[in-house]
Amino acid sequence: MVRRGNETLFLVSYQLVCTHQGCKPTLPNPERNLVCPCHGSAYKATDGSVVRGPARQMLEGIRLEVRDGVIFAVGNLS
Numbered sequence: 517m518v519r520r521g522n523e524t525l526f527l528v529s530y531q532l533v534c535t536h537q538g539c540k541p542t543l544p545n546p547e548r549n550l551v552c553p554c555h556g557s558a559y560k561a562t563d564g565s566v567v568r569g570p571a572r573q574m575l576e577g578i579r580l581e582v583r584d585g586v587i588f589a590v591g592n593l594s
């Protein structure tokens with residue numbers, strides 16, 4: 517969570533590697549899903565969970581830290 521003026525932003529970050537066979541899912545569509553172009557798996561952009569297979573595992577999360585107003589990707593969540 518990051519404060520920007522009167523706004524509160526919730527940031528999430530994932531490895532853009534499909535857990536089915538490793539293709540690169542697209543950026544979120546209007547339904548806020550990341551869709552893999554190879555076999556159609558879809559992941560919820562808000563938490564990386566699988567919306568549609570064939571993938572069975574959620575996207576791997578990346579830990580973010582905010583230091584002095586700068587966002588850093590500091591490692592994997594698993």
Ligand code: FES
Pocket residue numbers: 534535536537538539552553554555556557569570571
């Ligand atoms: S590699 Fe993504 S659905 Fe198969």
